[in-house]
Amino acid sequence: MSTNNLTTSPLRRQRQKAVEASKGKTGQLAWLAVPALIFFIVFAIIPLAGVFLLSFTTWDGIGAISVAGIANWLSVFTDPGMYHALWLTFVVMILSWIIQTPISLLLGTFTAGSQKYRALLAVLYFLPLLLSSAAIAIAYKALLDPNFGLAAGLHLPFLAQDWLGNPNLALGVVIFVIAWQFVPFHTLIYQGGVRQIPRSIYEAAEIDGAGRVKQFFFITVPQLKYTIITSSTLMTVGSLTYFDLIFVLTNGGPGNATRILPLDMYLTGFRANLMGPASVTAVVLVVIGLVMALVLQRLGGKDRTGSQLEGM
Amino acid sequence: MSATLTGSTTTKRDRDMQPAVKLNRPKGRFNLPGGAAGWLWLAIIIIPIYYIVITSLKTQAGYFSQNPLAFPAKPTLENYKMVIEADFTRYFFNSVIITVGAVIPTLIVAFMASFAIVRGNGKFLKGVNALFLMGLAIPLQATIIPVYLMIIKMNLYDSLLAIILPSVAFAIPLSVLIMCNFIRDVPNELFESMRLDGCSEWQTMWRLALPLTKPAIVTVGIYNGLGVWNGFLLPLILTQSPELRVLPLGLWTFQGEFSVNIPAVLASVVLSTLPVLALYILGRRQLLSGLTAGFSK
Structure with a gap:
């Protein structure tokens, strides 16, 4: 290895020099990034700073904006509603992860196989990806109707519950519908991941006498480490944006039973016209998102230079 | 190895020079838990979609009288017409x-x-x-x-x-x-x-x-x-x-x-x-x- 190294590295260095030389001058190229940068600064970075500033103001969404100091922060953090919303957000985030990850992993491995019927099943699995959250929520409202929905169709009386009207059941329904919507997406990610695992590893394991189950736990799962981290990052940061589905399905109800943080931000800001407190909630959302992404990234280690989610 | 000597940029460039990795499909492997989960999940996906489609073809009277999962007795496109007109x-x-x-x-x-x-x-x-x-x-x-x-x-x-x-x-x-x-x-x-x-x-x-x-x-x-x-x-x-x-x-x-x-x-x-x-x-x-x-x- 080391001799090989000595002979190749000068060549590599030479090539690298050529690469550097062939790159355009910064001044020529930098302006190409300017349009994207302007879009991003105006509609993402300025609002990001803006949401922080607005959290120190009073605004009803129409009239004048006035400075409020830390009043909003005090009122939000002394409001039990905030802690309830925060708690619900984490419950949805964690239960979604616990439910969706094993199913997606299993289905991803399953659909990665080359059997024809699996390919056909996969075509059907991915159908929910095509529907908008609003469409899914509206469809589930009809499906969950105790008299004219699935329960009556399948003749299963235990399914005939007031799913969206019972505070204890509504959150479960929300988590189920989120899984219905997003498991296909994560299945797709895992399917791609499994297909990249070199066949030879399985062949070697087979020679060593490892069974299918062992192969799954000792080859497939460890080989998918980065896929699992990518999928988990998307799942957890994504759960901070579940807004439309819950808004249409339950509008946070019954009572406050499904009022998670993003929905709470909308209802406080645009329905109760309290933009100041809603901005505080938004800042909390941004901070949670950044922290979650950083923690998950740390779990993945630092050797992911080629990773898709580098820098998250 | 070479990466530690010449830096990560070199390996990145090096990677570019290699042909794209071929996709490896594990072929023809029997997978019982995967299969069970696969068919169960199919039901979970298909039944709601089936319900949406057949219900959209029912008259309102049919919706209230028929079994929700039964195919509409008199399929109608009236609902679609109404939606388009809206x-x-x-x-x-x-x-x-x-x-x-x-x-x-x-x-x-x-x-x-x-x-x-x-x-x-x-x-x-x-x-x-x-x-x-x-x-x-x-x-x-x-x-x-x-x-x-x-x-x-x-x-x-x-x-x-x-x-x-x-x-x-x-x-x-x-x-x-x-x-x-x-x-x-x-x-x-x-x-x-x-x-x-x-x-x-x-x-x-x-x-x-x-x-x-x-x-x-x-x-x-x-x-x-x-x-x-x-x-x-x-x-x-x-x-x-x-x-x-x-x-x-x-x-x-x-x-x-x-x-x-x-x-x-x-x-x-x-x-x-x-x-x-x-x-x-x-x-x-x-x-x-x-x-x-x-x-x-």
């Missing part, structure tokens, strides 16, 4: 306008930025790249209140442009990330030969990098297009006129007005999904790879 064509065209209007500028500005980030050097471009990468970790929906304020101040409130502009901005980070990965994979020798032929970077970008990045551009276009097409929050907050409604918003208001007529509501759900379904049937592979936007790469 201005859904307008919603459809609004959705087309915002989707095309957001995706095309996104692709252009993201492609130019990616080319600059990969081919150029210097602090400015490094900073731009870092900024976009940071943007990936931020739930941008949380910035909706200041976006709303700015749209009002720009006199754009209640226009389709109000939806388009933030959509472009929100789509840039991921688009740039994916396109950069693709442009990095273009062998440097090709850039070099363009340079020796006396092409400017501008010409190199359009004549060399653009054709070679086409798969990534399609992928990013589909991913962003679906996001905008199905988006709900921006239209809800940034528009109010009924004639500016896009499909998801139209669905929601239709559902509010006709909540007693479930077959018609479900017909609106089916109709709003048809364009994407057509795309799925025509180009499933492209669409699916677009949906994960290369996350599985």
Whole structure:
């Protein structure tokens, strides 16, 4: 290895020099990034700073904006509603992860196989990806109707519950519908991941006498480490944006039973016209998102230079 | 080994020189738990979709009298007619306008930025790249209140442009990330030969990098297009006129007005999904790879 190294590295260095030389001058190229940068600064970075500033103001969404100091922060953090919303957000985030990850992993491995019927099943699995959250929520409202929905169709009386009207059941329904919507997406990610695992590893394991189950736990799962981290990052940061589905399905109800943080931000800001407190909630959302992404990234280690989610 | 000696950039360049890794499908492997989960999940996916479709073909009387999962005794397209007459064509065209209007500028500005980030050097471009990468970790929906304020101040409130502009901005980070990965994979020798032929970077970008990045551009276009097409929050907050409604918003208001007529509501759900379904049937592979936007790469 080391001799090989000595002979190749000068060549590599030479090539690298050529690469550097062939790159355009910064001044020529930098302006190409300017349009994207302007879009991003105006509609993402300025609002990001803006949401922080607005959290120190009073605004009803129409009239004048006035400075409020830390009043909003005090009122939000002394409001039990905030802690309830925060708690619900984490419950949805964690239960979604616990439910969706094993199913997606299993289905991803399953659909990665080359059997024809699996390919056909996969075509059907991915159908929910095509529907908008609003469409899914509206469809589930009809499906969950105790008299004219699935329960009556399948003749299963235990399914005939007031799913969206019972505070204890509504959150479960929300988590189920989120899984219905997003498991296909994560299945797709895992399917791609499994297909990249070199066949030879399985062949070697087979020679060593490892069974299918062992192969799954000792080859497939460890080989998918980065896929699992990518999928988990998307799942957890994504759960901070579940807004439309819950808004249409339950509008946070019954009572406050499904009022998670993003929905709470909308209802406080645009329905109760309290933009100041809603901005505080938004800042909390941004901070949670950044922290979650950083923690998950740390779990993945630092050797992911080629990773898709580098820098998250 | 060699990576530690010559630095990671070399290995990255080196990787570009190797042929793309062939996909390895584990072939013909029997998988009992996977199979069981597979068929069970199929039922979970298909039964609701079946229910939506058959109910949308029922009369209201049929909806109340028949078994919910039974095929309609007298299938009717009346519900669809009613939905189309409720201005859904307008919603459809609004959705087309915002989707095309957001995706095309996104692709252009993201492609130019990616080319600059990969081919150029210097602090400015490094900073731009870092900024976009940071943007990936931020739930941008949380910035909706200041976006709303700015749209009002720009006199754009209640226009389709109000939806388009933030959509472009929100789509840039991921688009740039994916396109950069693709442009990095273009062998440097090709850039070099363009340079020796006396092409400017501008010409190199359009004549060399653009054709070679086409798969990534399609992928990013589909991913962003679906996001905008199905988006709900921006239209809800940034528009109010009924004639500016896009499909998801139209669905929601239709559902509010006709909540007693479930077959018609479900017909609106089916109709709003048809364009994407057509795309799925025509180009499933492209669409699916677009949906994960290369996350599985």
